Amino acid sequence: MKAMTIGKLAQSAGVNVETIRYYQRLKLLEEPAKPLGGVRRYSETAVARVRFIRRAQELGFSLAEIQRLLRLGDPQSCGEARALASEKLTLVESRVADLQRLRGVLKELIGRCDQRRGRVACPIIESLAKQG
Numbered sequence: 655m656k657a658m659t660i661g662k663l664a665q666s667a668g669v670n671v672e673t674i675r676y677y678q679r680l681k682l683l684e685e686p687a688k689p690l691g692g693v694r695r696y697s698e699t700a701v702a703r704v705r706f707i708r709r710a711q712e713l714g715f716s717l718a719e720i721q722r723l724l725r726l727g728d729p730q731s732c733g734e735a736r737a738l739a740s741e742k743l744t745l746v747e748s749r750v751a752d753l754q755r756l757r758g759v760l761k762e763l764i765g766r767c768d769q770r771r772g773r774v775a776c777p778i779i780e781s782l783a784k785q786g
Contacts, residue, residue, distance in 0.1 A: 719738060
């Protein structure tokens with residue numbers, strides 16, 4: 655197993671050094687011991703862990719949720735990981751529905767604006783200025 659510096663770890667995992675330090679502060683990544691007068695060395699396992707964290711973030715998991723996933727680690731915990739992913743899917747579906755509603759409202763406002771060209775009052779501004 656090849657040992658590497660924090661800079662090499664960051665480069666190998668596709669993040670910056672401050673990201674590695676941040677993950678260490680959050681206890682997502684173990685900080686190896688520093689030899690007297692030396693430099694901390696990280697293993698390939700650390701690269702895999704940082705990549706895991708990044709992939710989980712890309713799927714929308716928060717760092718707190720990623721901590722839970724990392725604790726589950728073994729194959730026997732698949733049910734718990736599935737439950738967490740199911741919760742995330744429900745949240746994503748809710749956000750998609752909200753975005754679709756927002757899309758409809760914006761299209762309608764733009765359409766009203768297009769119909770009222772040349773008039774003084776702007777339907778978009780009027781809508782945003784309304785109370786309640």
